[in-house]
Amino acid sequence: MAVLNEIEALIPDLRRYACALLRDRTAADDLVQDCLERAVAKLHTYSGDGALRPWLFRILINRHRDLMRRDQRAGHLVPVDDLVTEPANAATQDAHMALRETKAAIDRLPEDQRRALLLVALEGATIDEAAQALDIPKGTLLSRLARARSSLRQMTGREGASSPRPLHKS
Amino acid sequence: MTQALTQEELIAYFEDALPPDSRADIEERLRHDPQAQATLAEWAAQNEQLQALFPDMSDDPIPAHLTATLRPTPRRRPMLVAAMVALFAVGLVGGWTGRTLIGPGPGHIQLAQAAISAHDTFVVEVTHPIEVPASDRAHMDSWMSKRIGRPMSPPDLAATGFTLLGGRILPGAQSAAGLYMYENAEGQRITLYITQQDSQNSAFRFSAGGSTQSLHWNDNGLGFALTGTLPRDALKTMAKQAYDQLL
Numbered sequence: 034m035a036v037l038n039e040i041e042a043l044i045p046d047l048r049r050y051a052c053a054l055l056r057d058r059t060a061a062d063d064l065v066q067d068c069l070e071r072a073v074a075k076l077h078t079y080s081g082d083g084a085l086r087p088w089l090f091r092i093l094i095n096r097h098r099d100l101m102r103r104d105q106r107a108g109h110l111v112p113v114d115d116l117v118t119e120p121a122n123a124a125t126q127d128a129h130m131a132l133r134e135t136k137a138a139i140d141r142l143p144e145d146q147r148r149a150l151l152l153v154a155l156e157g158a159t160i161d162e163a164a165q166a167l168d169i170p171k172g173t174l175l176s177r178l179a180r181a182r183s184s185l186r187q188m189t190g191r192e193g194a195s196s197p198r199p200l201h202k203s
Numbered sequence: 204m205t206q207a208l209t210q211e212e213l214i215a216y217f218e219d220a221l222p223p224d225s226r227a228d229i230e231e232r233l234r235h236d237p238q239a240q241a242t243l244a245e246w247a248a249q250n251e252q253l254q255a256l257f258p259d260m261s262d263d264p265i266p267a268h269l270t271a272t273l274r275p276t277p278r279r280r281p282m283l284v285a286a287m288v289a290l291f292a293v294g295l296v297g298g299w300t301g302r303t304l305i306g307p308g309p310g311h312i313q314l315a316q317a318a319i320s321a322h323d324t325f326v327v328e329v330t331h332p333i334e335v336p337a338s339d340r341a342h343m344d345s346w347m348s349k350r351i352g353r354p355m356s357p358p359d360l361a362a363t364g365f366t367l368l369g370g371r372i373l374p375g376a377q378s379a380a381g382l383y384m385y386e387n388a389e390g391q392r393i394t395l396y397i398t399q400q401d402s403q404n405s406a407f408r409f410s411a412g413g414s415t416q417s418l419h420w421n422d423n424g425l426g427f428a429l430t431g432t433l434p435r436d437a438l439k440t441m442a443k444q445a446y447d448q449l450l
Binding site (some may be wrong): 037046052066069070073078100131132150159161176178182183185186 | 211213214215218219220245249250252253254255256257259260261263265266269270272274323324326329388389391392413414415
């Protein structure tokens with residue numbers, strides 16, 4: 034089936050996103066597998082009008098929500114060591130530090146902000162696609178993104194003399 | 204003097220979510236707003252960092268079990284083993300949660316807690332979310348009625364986009380409990396937990412455990428809890444539909 038080929042072509046994107054969310058490759062691939070199984074089972078509900086990507090990400094995100102809920106109850110421990118590949122070439126110490134800071138900051142973002150930011154900034158989803166995948170209105174998504182970016186900026190200590198105007202949102 | 208750009212305007216501009224005419228306007232104002240320019244540069248740097256942290260995986264070989272999911276070949280052994288392990292784990296969890304339910308005296312909170320634990324345990328199941336599928340409805344109804352000790356028939360929530368996956372039996376305080384699971388097109392799941400509970404007929408009440416919310420009520424010697432991660436209003440609409448059909 035043509036749709037299955039399209040889904041297969043999106044596996045690398047799903048894996049990267051899952052990896053960024055979970056910070057553990059095995060867990061990420063498990064999540065992707067869950068998502069694919071669910072997608073195949075739900076294929077008849079897919080409308081087939083080209084919105085496959087947000088549809089798939091939506092399934093993945095729903096699975097991730099379920100997973101986080103279960104792990105919270107089980108007293109899930111977040112791995113402290115680095116599972117994400119370091120930049121291949123020896124970057125300067127500063128760049129390394131900045132990346133580490135960003136990585137730590139991403140992990141400290143509230144889950145909904147993290148999902149939104151990674152969809153847009155990492156996966157390059159458009160606002161329409163991301164709003165669809167997260168099942169929230171575009172306006173909500175935009176302010177969630179602005180909040181995520183501003184917390185990221187604060188946490189990485191790069192909020193210099195020209196600090197941004199506060200967003201008046203919790 | 205042009206007006207300073209708000210964060211909302213700026214993010215809509217940055218994410219290319221503006222209509223063309225307001226885009227031109229923002230660009231014009233941006234020229235006079237060095238602070239906004241700095242914010243944009245910072246955001247672009249954030250994107251670069253994220254992409255450096257989590258590199259594109261299109262050159263990584265895709266694990267065979269992932270592609271196999273899309274093209275089921277003759278039954279894969281490892282899947283079967285995984286399913287059995289999962290089932291065993293569920294048994295353990297179910298047994299454990301079961302213990303806490305045999306506490307003193309029934310209560311709303313107890314009902315809600317049991318419903319939320321059951322929900323959180325089973326909605327994550329891929330292989331065995333339910334014991335009896337909705338396709339085997341007649342059998343499910345007679346089996347669950349017998350175990351719970353009251354005529355059982357799950358309500359139809361199709362009007363809200365959720366269709367019945369099936370049901371299962373769980374330990375409960377006074378009688379066995381039934382758990383029905385529903386799913387919508389996006390794979391969101393809700394559960395309806397039903398058990399015998401001697402209590403006055405009651406109004407709808409909310410309880411929450413983490414992001415899972417449960418709307419529960421008592422009616423005619425039975426306790427009901429509709430549980431999910433939906434907004435309260437959505438849960439309430441569904442609970443009303445369930446309530447009307449369960450009368």
